[in-house]
Amino acid sequence: MPVQESSKQSTQRTDGARADRKRRSLVSWLLGGGVAASLASFFYPVVRFLNPPAASEASVNEVAAGRVQDLKPNSGKVVKFGNKPALLVRVSETEWKAFSAVCTHLNCTVQYQDGRQQIWCACHNGFYDLNGAVVSGPPPRPLEEFAVHVRGDDVVISRRA
Amino acid sequence: MSAAELRARAAGWIDDRLGFGAVRELMSHKVVPVHAATPWYYFGGITLFLFAIQIITGILLMLYYRPTVAEAFDSVQFIMTRVEFGWLIRSIHSWSANLMIFVAFVHMFSVVFTHAYRAPRELTWLSGIALLGVMLAFGFSGYLLPWNQISYFATKVGTDVAATTPAIGEALARFLRGGEDVGGATLTRFFAFHVIVLPLAAMLLVGLHLLLIQKTGMSTPPWMDRSRVRTMKFFPNFFLRELMVWYGALAVLGALAAIFPWELGEKADPFTSAPAGIRPEWYFLAQFYTLKLIPSHVWFLEGEMVGLLFFGIAAVVWVALPFWASNPDGSLRSRLVTGLGIFLAAYLAVFTVLGYVK
Structure with missing residues (x-):
């Protein structure tokens, strides 16, 4: 039954494509997450650095x-x-x-x-x-x-x- | 309207006004040759990346640094002890400066050994050499800014060496020091060079350097048949690889800065004797050690002057490399250049180590 076989094949193909898309989106998420995490780790020290430390001069009475x-x-x-x-x-x-x-x-x-x-x-x-x-x-x-x-x-x- | 349509319309709107299309067009034509020596192409990019880090961390340090004799050391100490992550920012600035100069040297030698300086890339070579000079000047001026014992005396020695230059030496030393001796005037001067003059020069030169590379395209070594070398698109293929290399460089930099934080030393005191172990930054060590080896008088000339004369001639020969590297018939004196390159690299490596050890 050639017709049935071909429909089976096409189902397999779409399944494969769907799995592929899933893998791709996972990889994209991992990449994006990695980039976001590293950007956060760059900016965090910079933001803290910008914040001036409290004045060292003791308050005078x-x-x-x-x-x-x-x-x-x-x-x-x-x-x-x-x-x-x-x-x-x-x-x-x-x-x-x-x-x-x-x-x-x-x-x-x-x-x-x-x-x-x-x-x-x-x-x-x-x-x-x-x-x-x-x-x-x-x-x-x-x-x-x-x-x-x-x-x-x-x-x-x-x-x- | 879908999100994709909206994005496309926004991009089109900006494109119409700024003409990014032309830039994208230019980018799409830029290719990178793929061959055994391709990894060396990354080093220029790493230098640029480290330079960007220098700009960012330099701006941050300027928020707290004060360029006066009374306050310079204390302000750096303040950055390192009181400001949050100040130790890290300063440490990254110092480490990145040193790595940048090292990587720039690697870049220069890779250009020599792959003979990428040859026509029509003479101006690219010259602008690159000028950039290296600017970087060394950055290093020399930045070294003094924390105003500690080592940097104070190293600057005295460094400007003294400049004073032995024939004819203009005295004037040059006075110009560098802002007076007869290294002091407050030197500090404000070096600060001005370090944060205004040199950055402007560097930006212009980097712009020119990149423009020239864009114009001539990437060089392939002369022993390869250009028409048979495969190429890779610069954008995004090479660019993404370069980004990965930058990530790696950043990891190395971060690890060095965190594990070996840059020391501050002791506050400079002009009225104490020079402490033992005074030496310049490693990239001046080879010359420093060579000067130490030359006797005080050679024939009728002062030893220092002989050394400087020798360095001067060598520098001129090196800078003029693209102009004498070809025979009159147009063929490349590649063996001579390679030999000289190996000799220079070996000299710098050996004398730097000797200067460090002895």
């Missing part, structure tokens, strides 16, 4: 900000507090104030304005009063206030507990 006679009443200056700036203000002969000099709006460094007796941020015209509270302008939060101690001739700024 107290700094000497200079001598009493260096600052006249109704004036202010920016001093280093760890790796951030702080603003020291001599309000009067005996009254001192200190704040973080980092504006709460967009991180500019603020300055003391003796005319208005307020703290001013030049970047977006924000004003704070001498308690650190926002008077006008875009800053969303008050400035962090530090404690000031006068020890003899030295002015010391410390973080409030």
